[in-house]
Amino acid sequence: MEKAIKRWWPVFVLPTFAAFCIGFIAPFIMGLGLSFCDFTTVADATFTGIDNYVKAFSDTVFQHAFWYTALFAVASLVVINVVAFAFALALTKKLRGTNIFRTVFFMPNLIGGIVLGYIWQLIFNGVLAQYSTSINLNEWYGFAGLIILVAWQQIGYMMIIYIAGLQSIPGDVLEAAEIDGAGSWRRLFSVTIPMMMPSITICMFLSLTNGFKLFDQNLSLTAGEPAKMSELLALNIYNTFYGRTGWEGVGQAKAVIFFLLVVAIGLIQLRATRSKEVQA
Amino acid sequence: MLNRRSFLSAGLGVGAMAALAGCSGSDNATASAAEGSGKVYYLNFKPEQDEQWQELAEIYTKETGTEVTVLTAASGQYETTLKSEMAKTNAPTLFQVNGPVGLASWEQYCYDLDGSDVVNALTSDSYELHGSDDKIKGVAYVVETYGLIANTDLLEKAGYKAEDITSFAELKKVAEDITARKDELGFAAFTSAGMDGSSDWRFKTHLANLPIYYEYQADGIDSTDAIKGTYLDNYRQIWDLYINNATCEPSILSTKTGDDAVADFVTEKAAFYQNGTWAYADVEDLGADKLKMLPIYIGVDGEENQGLCTGSENYWCVNGKASEEDIKATLDFINWCVTSDEGKNAMAGAEGAMPSGADGMGFVIPFEGAPESANPFVEQDAAYTADGKTPVDWCFSTMPSEEWKNGVGSALTTYAANQTDDEWNKVVAAFVDGWATEYAAANN
Numbered sequence: 001m002e003k004a005i006k007r008w009w010p011v012f013v014l015p016t017f018a019a020f021c022i023g024f025i026a027p028f029i030m031g032l033g034l035s036f037c038d039f040t041t042v043a044d045a046t047f048t049g050i051d052n053y054v055k056a057f058s059d060t061v062f063q064h065a066f067w068y069t070a071l072f073a074v075a076s077l078v079v080i081n082v083v084a085f086a087f088a089l090a091l092t093k094k095l096r097g098t099n100i101f102r103t104v105f106f107m108p109n110l111i112g113g114i115v116l117g118y119i120w121q122l123i124f125n126g127v128l129a130q131y132s133t134s135i136n137l138n139e140w141y142g143f144a145g146l147i148i149l150v151a152w153q154q155i156g157y158m159m160i161i162y163i164a165g166l167q168s169i170p171g172d173v174l175e176a177a178e179i180d181g182a183g184s185w186r187r188l189f190s191v192t193i194p195m196m197m198p199s200i201t202i203c204m205f206l207s208l209t210n211g212f213k214l215f216d217q218n219l220s221l222t223a224g225e226p227a228k229m230s231e232l233l234a235l236n237i238y239n240t241f242y243g244r245t246g247w248e249g250v251g252q253a254k255a256v257i258f259f260l261l262v263v264a265i266g267l268i269q270l271r272a273t274r275s276k277e278v279q280a
Numbered sequence: 281m282l283n284r285r286s287f288l289s290a291g292l293g294v295g296a297m298a299a300l301a302g303c304s305g306s307d308n309a310t311a312s313a314a315e316g317s318g319k320v321y322y323l324n325f326k327p328e329q330d331e332q333w334q335e336l337a338e339i340y341t342k343e344t345g346t347e348v349t350v351l352t353a354a355s356g357q358y359e360t361t362l363k364s365e366m367a368k369t370n371a372p373t374l375f376q377v378n379g380p381v382g383l384a385s386w387e388q389y390c391y392d393l394d395g396s397d398v399v400n401a402l403t404s405d406s407y408e409l410h411g412s413d414d415k416i417k418g419v420a421y422v423v424e425t426y427g428l429i430a431n432t433d434l435l436e437k438a439g440y441k442a443e444d445i446t447s448f449a450e451l452k453k454v455a456e457d458i459t460a461r462k463d464e465l466g467f468a469a470f471t472s473a474g475m476d477g478s479s480d481w482r483f484k485t486h487l488a489n490l491p492i493y494y495e496y497q498a499d500g501i502d503s504t505d506a507i508k509g510t511y512l513d514n515y516r517q518i519w520d521l522y523i524n525n526a527t528c529e530p531s532i533l534s535t536k537t538g539d540d541a542v543a544d545f546v547t548e549k550a551a552f553y554q555n556g557t558w559a560y561a562d563v564e565d566l567g568a569d570k571l572k573m574l575p576i577y578i579g580v581d582g583e584e585n586q587g588l589c590t591g592s593e594n595y596w597c598v599n600g601k602a603s604e605e606d607i608k609a610t611l612d613f614i615n616w617c618v619t620s621d622e623g624k625n626a627m628a629g630a631e632g633a634m635p636s637g638a639d640g641m642g643f644v645i646p647f648e649g650a651p652e653s654a655n656p657f658v659e660q661d662a663a664y665t666a667d668g669k670t671p672v673d674w675c676f677s678t679m680p681s682e683e684w685k686n687g688v689g690s691a692l693t694t695y696a697a698n699q700t701d702d703e704w705n706k707v708v709a710a711f712v713d714g715w716a717t718e719y720a721a722a723n724n
Contacts (some may be wrong), residue, residue, distance in 0.1 A: 040385050041367035125535045136475075136534035137697050187543065225534065227710075228692040240360055244681040245385040245722045 028061075035252040052253035056240075060253060061228050066214065072232060073142065073211030076150050080207045081200070084155045088162030089188075102163065106156035113153070117220025120149045123223075130168040135222060142222040142230030149217050154210065157230050158203045165199030166192070197277040208269055212262050284323075288472040318605030320613045323365055323372035325358050325594060328416030328558070329641045335634055336626050340616060346609050356477070362386075366599070373602045373610040376418075378593040379677025380503065383409060383417055384722070390417035392602035397615040407646045409595045418595030421618070421627075422643040423659040424568055425661040425671075426486055427573040428586040431566060434467055442572045447577035448514075452521055458551060459525040469525040471544035471553045474536030475693040480536075482554055483519070484689035487709070489589060489676040490578050491515040496675055503678040505719045509712040514578040516704055523696045526550070530696040556589075557644070557657045569655045575669070587664040591674025592646075618647040630654035680718035687714045 005012075030042065035052055039045035052096030056062060087105060091098045108116070124135045124145050135141045169192060177191050193200070215234040218224070224231035224239065231239070237258060314447060318441075324333050337348035353361035353374070365372050366389065377383045383390070392415040393399050399408065399416055409418035428451075432442045438461070440454050455469035462468055473483055482494040491511035498510060523530040527544045535698055542562045547552040553563070554576065575586045599608050617623035625633045626640050628651045633640030644653045653659070665671060679685055687710040695703040 040388070041363055043367040101584060121535075125532070129532050129535075132531040132590075133697065134532055134534045137531075138692060225690055227687065228696050242363075243683040243686070243720065245381065246723070248363075 032256060033055040033254045034249065036249075037252075038246065038249050040248065048249065054248075054256075055250045055254045056257060059240075059250075059254075061231070062236055062240075063234075064229070065231050065233050066125070068139075068143070068230070069214075069233045074209055076147055076154075076211045077204060077207045079147055079151045080158055081203055082163075083151065083161050084158035084203065085200075087155065087159045088166055088183070091159070092163055097225050102160070105159055108153045109157045111153070113214075113216030114220045116149060116153055117217045120145065121221050122153075126257055128187060134174060136225035139226065139229035140227070145221055145231070145234075146214070149221060150210070151212065152215075154207060158207065161199050161203050162196070166197045169195045194278045197269045197273060201273040201277065204273055205270055207264060209262055209266050212258075212265065255273060281545075302697075309432070317346055317608070318373075318603065318609030320346060320374060320606070320610045321370060321372045322348065322349055322350045322374040322613075323358075323376075324352040325376050327352055327355050329643075331379045331638060332626055332634060332641045334637065335636055336617065336623065339611060339622055339635060344612075344616075346613065348613060350676045351544075353507075359486075365395055366405045371599055371602065373595055373599045373606045374420075374614065375599065377409070377595050377597055379409065379595065379674075379676060381680065381722075382413060383595070383597075386597060386647070387411050387417060387503055389597070389599055389601055391598040392416065393419060393598065396611055398611065401615070401618050401647045403646050403648055403650075407592065409597075418594035418597045419612075420594060421596050422594050423590060423592050423646050424557050424594075424644070425588045425590040426554070426576075427571070427657075428576050429545070429555060429563065429657075430572045430574050431545070431551050431553075431570055432546060432572050433570045434465075434548060438465055438470055438551070442574060445574055446577075446584045448517065448577040448583065451577050452517075455521055455525040455552070461530060467548055468527040468544075469552055470522050470527070471541040471550040472517075472526050472528045472536040472540060473522045473533055474541055475689060476535060476537040479536065479538035479541055480693075481685070482541075483522075483692060484685045485676050485679070486556075486589070487518065487554065487576065488515065488679075488688060489674060490518070490576055490672065490677045491603075492678075493589075493672050494578075494580050496673075499691070503674070505716070505723070507712055507715040509708055511580060512579065512708055512711060514580055515566075515711075516707070518526075518576065518578045519692065519695075520699070522554070524699075527629045530699070533696045539688060542558075557655050557661075560655050560657055571656060573657045573660050575664070575672070585669055587669035588661045589670040589672040589674060590661055591671075591677075593674060593677050609623045618645060618650075628653055680715055681722050683721075684714050684718040687718075 016089075034042060034045055036047060036049060037045035038048045065280075073100070091105075092103055121135060124141070128134050128141065135145050173223060174191055177187050180192065213234055214232055215238070218230070218232045218235045218240075222230040224235055228236070228239075233254075236252045237251050240254055241248050291563070293681075314417075320337075322337070323331060324332065325368075330350070333350040333352070337350045340346065340348050351365070352700075360676075361374055362372070365567055365576075373529060375386075377386050377390075390411065394416050397417055398472070402408065402419060407420040407423070410418070411417040420641070430442045430445075438454070439456050445451050445454060458465060458467070458469040474480070475483070491509070491514055492600060494511045494514070496504070499508075523533060525549050528536060540631065542559075544550045546563055553559075555562075560571075573588060575583075575588055577583050577586065580586075585709070596614055598607055598614075612657045617627060622635065624647070625635060626635075627643050627645050629640030630642050631639050631654070642653065642655055642656070644650075644658050661671070688707065691703075691707040691710040693697075697708050
């Protein structure tokens with residue numbers, strides 16, 4: 001068996017590797033190069049140095065999008081993980097119908113972001129119409145709307161990861177804590193959560209990067225209205241690329257900045273939570 | 281517009297569509313390689329006319345053996361699709377730009393059309409689009425008109441005649457009277473001025489054209505790097521009139537779509553609907569004799585002589601980076617479209633004009649010997665011009681960027697919800713300051 005794998009590994013690895021190169025590595029390198037160019041189509045560019053980066057950094061809308069996105073990512077991270085964890089705790093108790101609830105909570109995750117955005121836009125505007133306003137008129141309505149939307153969409157997914165984590169905690173550890181006189185809060189914070197750190201690491205990583213990368217939901221829910229005040233970074237990059245003649249390169253430069261930012265934040269977060277992981 | 285909406289969803293699959301088109305293109309290439317001539321690849325802008333173009337392409341291939349591929353970009357996705365298609369080896373040989381600003385980004389790809397047959401077939405040289413070197417880079421292939429479509433039946437019920445409305449003051453009087461008697465009459469003056477993406481272009485682009493047009497007229501220019509906003513008070517009064525005499529509250533305009541406005545109009549819940557000749561199919565069920573397109577009056581001196589807004593934002597350009605054979609094939613193809621009977625009938629004909637019996641594209645095409653359009657709005661436009669009224673040019677093709685339009689659009693929406701001078705000043709800022717900054721950003 002092992003010998004066969006040694007001999008035939010290219011058959012298994014190469015197709016995926018080729019797809020990865022064509023679909024990710026090549027466009028990434030091209031994009032990096034294009035961020036230093038002036039171009040209309042990607043195959044035909046002229047080098048302009050760091051001009052695009054200068055424009056990107058001096059764009060006040062981009063700066064606003066940056067802070068707005070950072071705030072959004074942190075808020076959505078907290079809401080999603082706290083609620084998902086609570087649901088996971090509740091649904092690992094011996095209750096009737098936990099499987100049905102798990103399925104129901106997971107389902108929103110199966111609907112695409114664009115569709116969700118339009119559906120929630122109808123719901124929010126239906127409610128806000130009672131107060132003669134709409135979600136497009138205030139950036140904080142848009143913010144709250146996006147939080148509710150992504151929470152609704154992603155809580156079920158994170159919940160499943162947490163449930164798996166909870167089920168892998170050995171019962172004897174909890175039992176020992178109980179015998180030693182630890183109350184239920186004490187058990188949660190001193191035993192369950194430390195034992196759950198691997199799940200927490202992955203869930204936080206996913207929700208944080210999802211928060212930064214959010215695009216479809218933003219596009220369909222508010223499209224950045226009013227006046228780009230609810231525009232997240234990914235949408236800002238897209239709008240820069242297509243919004244003005246000659247700004248394709250600036251959009252590309254923003255995309256590179258965005259990439260570095262998400263990678264840096266993701267790594268810092270991984271390191272911070274990894275260090276808290278414990279062995280039973 | 282329904283059609284456009286459904287194409288929006290298809291837009292998500294545009295990449296896949298493009299890939300498919302690419303594949304089928306190469307299959308056909310081997311089939312017709314015997315001809316040894318060039319190929320045509322047309323990236324079409326108008327989803328509404330996709331079927332007709334496909335049929336026309338098939339007919340042309342049958343007649344001449346030249347392979348013609350037509351790909352239609354999803355609504356609102358033309359620039360996106362064009363950018364990715366042009367980067368391919370088999371790039372479109374025929375594409376379109378929306379005017380001088382669109383040309384600026386594609387000029388280096390445009391083949392000089394000076395002296396070509398299609399240029400010679402134009403009825404007026406005002407339909408040529410010139411590049412920075414003054415060579416002809418594009419030709420308008422469809423001329424369109426917009427204005428304020430009135431339901432004359434409803435106006436009569438309210439005791440007015442469409443003919444009597446010849447100034448902003450008249451329009452205001454009629455609209456406000458209808459609003460005052462809204463419950464008794466059972467309809468409003470205007471359809472919802474929806475600021476959803478499917479409808480906001482009617483106001484941030486088409487309505488905004490009027491103050492720009494009058495400013496250009498007053499200053500004797502046809503484009504500018506800094507708009508002064510001389511007629512923005514007029515823009516405000518027409519916008520106020522639209523939003524405060526409509527079927528819905530001004531505060532919920534941001535959620536209203538193009539379909540909502542069509543629905544208001546065809547169910548006779550509103551008497552006026554701002555849109556163009558292309559919208560005739562949406563409203564024709566009301567009956568042609570009930571429909572009259574009025575000029576959009578904004579209260580400028582001498583506006584009783586103002587006609588409808590007529591122009592083009594659809595210019596064909598030939599890809600100059602394609603091979604010689606492909607360029608020649610493309611020039612032959614567009615020339616055939618606008619000079620042969622099949623081509624002219626398909627482009628300008630209405631019901632049953634296609635050889636297959638399907639409806640034609642219903643365009644007004646600015647080429648010699650084109651058949652008369654059956655669209656009543658087009659006839660009304662001709663009548664205005666014959667009456668000595670001056671058509672309003674489409675100056676919106678000189679708007680500096682999409683960003684500018686979006687900025688004005690959001691400011692209009694916010695103002696509609698809270699109609700204070702402060703909020704209007706934001707519209708003015710987006711209009712005037714936004715123009716200068718966007719112009720500088722797009723032209724440095």
